[in-house]
Amino acid sequence: xxxxRFPHGYVLEIPAGTLEKKEEPxxxxxxxLEEETGxxxxxxxxxxxxxxxxxYNTEVIHCFVASGLKKVADLKLDDDEIxxxxxxxxxxxxxxxxxxxxxxxxxxCAVLTYAAKKKLY
Numbered sequence: 001x002x003x004x005r006f007p008h009g010y011v012l013e014i015p016a017g018t019l020e021k022k023e024e025p026x027x028x029x030x031x032x033l034e035e036e037t038g039x040x041x042x043x044x045x046x047x048x049x050x051x052x053x054x055x056y057n058t059e060v061i062h063c064f065v066a067s068g069l070k071k072v073a074d075l076k077l078d079d080d081e082i083x084x085x086x087x088x089x090x091x092x093x094x095x096x097x098x099x100x101x102x103x104x105x106x107x108x109c110a111v112l113t114y115a116a117k118k119k120l121y
Contacts, residue, residue, distance in 0.1 A: 001036055003083035012086065012096070013104040014063070014111075025049075025062035033066055035076040037085050042068025048113045052105055063110040090120060 005011050017032035019025065029044050047063040077083065088096070093111050096102045102111075115121050 001083045002086045003081065011104055012088075012102050013107045016061075016106060026064065029062070029064040029066070034073065036081075036083060038071055038073045038075050039066075039069045039085075040072045041066035042070070047110060047117075050109060061106050061109075063106065063113070065114060090115065094121060 001015055002010050002012055015033050015036040017028060017035070019028045023031075026044050026046070030041060034040050044064040044066055047065050049060060049062045052059055052061055075083070075085075090111075093102070094115060097108055097111060102108060
């Protein structure tokens with residue numbers, strides 16, 4: 001998605017969000033995908049779980065690969081969210097990471113992990 005993030009302006013990033021109380025990461029992934037894109041996935045496959053600042057805080061990021069996508073609704077955005085859905089093929093994503101156009105760490109980590117597992121580079 002292309003999302004407005006203060007103070008950086010518009011950035012490209014994978015759909016993401018915060019776990020609700022007692023919510024499992026996979027359920028959060030299904031929910032956030034639908035809220036931020038209007039697409040529902042038939043399947044979510046775990047990709048990688050990592051600590052973005054392991055020596056600084058306890059944040060954990062769980063990344064999944066969504067498959068079997070079906071458009072089911074309009075976007076369900078929070079009041080402070082400004083975003084649009086952007087479709088980008090994998091090779092272009094890799095070029096955008098290499099050139100520095102994509103700077104969101106969770107997106108970089110997820111895309112590069114996926115590409116490495118699929119031997120795309």
